[in-house]
Amino acid sequence: MSKLQPATVDHRVRVQGQPVDDYPEFAPESKRGRVLRVTVVGEDILHRPCKEAVEFGTPELSQLIDDMFLTMYVAEGAGLAANQVDVDLRLFVYDCGDDDGVRHVGHILNPVIDDPAGRRRLLEAGEGCLSVPGPRHDLGREERTVVRGFDKDGNPLVIEGTGYFARCLQHETDHLNGMLYIDRLSKRQRRSVLQEMAEVKEGVFAERRTRAEAMGAEHLSVGG
Template sequence: MPSVFVQGKPVDSYPPLAPEARRGRVRRITEVGEEVLHKPCRDVTEFGPDLAALIDDMFLTMYVAEGAGLAANQVGVGLRLFVYDCPDDDGVRHVGHLVNPVLEPLDPAGRRLLDEQEGCLSVPGAMMAVPRPDRAVAHGLDKHGEPVTVEGTGYFARCLAHETDHLDGQVYLDRLSRRDRADALRQAADRREEVFARRAANVEALSG
């Protein structure tokens, strides 16, 4: 079994950080409550250097924030696009980006829901249990407009579902009960300074 899949295809070796990150600049991550996170994103219609530069910035921003995925509206851009560098439950690493992604509907009879911890870079420091299907298949395009299909299980399936939710204007708090949502926001308030201090230190480390 290959240990790394890039854009849904197995590769023999891959660096610790996606090469895109070396070209990127760090952008501010939007936080829950900001309008861009709570409305559906527009389809990407222009493929070119601006889109490639946005993807580069999103990879670096994701690594600085120690995330497994990052949607474009998390850097304030309301386009249907996300990047990811995420392991599945078997330790296989998945790296890539997906433009205009659509999750394939799964047969309810054949899917299992996993109720596991989930966090979000736009709710810094909070972790809550969120039920998600144990498998996901996403279809979309790459930055050149070529079709891509990505399949994930376990934690990577969770990542694909979480990032697609973002593009639909939904954060994971929207899937929680009122009490759990309040708990998550309390966690974020308590840990926010610590999270931002780590991000600042990572900016120094990654740009040094």
């Protein structure tokens, strides 16, 4: 998911759902990461459900999370799913602010969204995606979301989000189910977004390369 606004850096930060007193501008994981290629709409891995994680606590999983954090920052994202870096795994990372100015940072494996009880309230707002580089479009999302899953060591996680962070959690879980935000739009809206993407994507890829170089990041590719 593309970032709406830069996350605030203050004491109001929750990491893996838990409050912390101090936190750096970028998650520490990103310092150990490499920039991976971000997949683009139309590639098969983005359009089918991802496989459940069955192994936890491995060096390979930790490295993937590190790589995903750095890739997300280089692409100026608020969230990134594993299939967006061409990995078939139910995992996403995030660094996203909510509507109250609280910054949320973390990762989650095998996420499942709780079915909301009673009447659901939808909020309409602009949404973008790193795998649909460039355009944004308004989309209705539930204003509150609870996601259950596991951390990289297999410990249970419950992450609650409201406002823009709730949107992020829904967007990234959609990815792992093989759905992009544009799949929730009308056919006409979807065509319009894809047309705009075709016109601007090379410029977006160039900006990502520039940011990777500025951050001194080791990278395989930052284009589509």
